[in-house]
Amino acid sequence: MSLVIVDTGCANLASVQYAFERLGIEPLVSDDPVTILSAERVVLPGVGSAPFAMRGIHAKGLGPVLQSLKQPVIGICLGMQLLYETLEEGGETVEGLGLIPGTIEKLQTGDLPAPHMGWNTLQTVKQDPLLNGISDGDYAYFVHSYAAFVSDSTLMTAEYGSAFTAITRSKNVWGCQFHPERSSKTGALILKNFLDINL
Numbered sequence: 001m002s003l004v005i006v007d008t009g010c011a012n013l014a015s016v017q018y019a020f021e022r023l024g025i026e027p028l029v030s031d032d033p034v035t036i037l038s039a040e041r042v043v044l045p046g047v048g049s050a051p052f053a054m055r056g057i058h059a060k061g062l063g064p065v066l067q068s069l070k071q072p073v074i075g076i077c078l079g080m081q082l083l084y085e086t087l088e089e090g091g092e093t094v095e096g097l098g099l100i101p102g103t104i105e106k107l108q109t110g111d112l113p114a115p116h117m118g119w120n121t122l123q124t125v126k127q128d129p130l131l132n133g134i135s136d137g138d139y140a141y142f143v144h145s146y147a148a149f150v151s152d153s154t155l156m157t158a159e160y161g162s163a164f165t166a167i168t169r170s171k172n173v174w175g176c177q178f179h180p181e182r183s184s185k186t187g188a189l190i191l192k193n194f195l196d197i198n199l
Contacts, residue, residue, distance in 0.1 A: 006044050007031040008045070020195075048078060066099075083170075095112060107161065108161055140176075141182040
């Protein structure tokens, strides 16, 4: 299977790459439009600032490429946030890729420290092939200050001061707010399920 990890210029690509290698897949890291379009699976990783990431995507000419993909696509952490319509961060509002309806906003943590960093449990909202073998109460590893509210596209939630979307889906596009590549058996199973999905 051909799998491309999109080089957005703002991601820890190595850890995602190693996670797929442990599953027997040799991913290709690329920002080449032809390579991305021809892949059987596409992964959009990301760490850091959403406005910076979107500027990088546009500078590489990857916006229209990512928006046109028909094969299974998964966004990880910031990569998931970039899939949404609107990104609000640090007083700045930028347009996302628009592949999932909704807005990314500052996570309402209440009295808890921000960012949300560490292990947290998942709760199912909707069944989906990506969740095969995943149960309520399974743990995933999060590092984020911004999140999507729970919506029609939400598959699983987590709670940290308030409930937010932990896994999302719209058509051929999925997103994980947490880091599956750092989430032990739960994360490995989600990545394996992504490889097994048939559209």
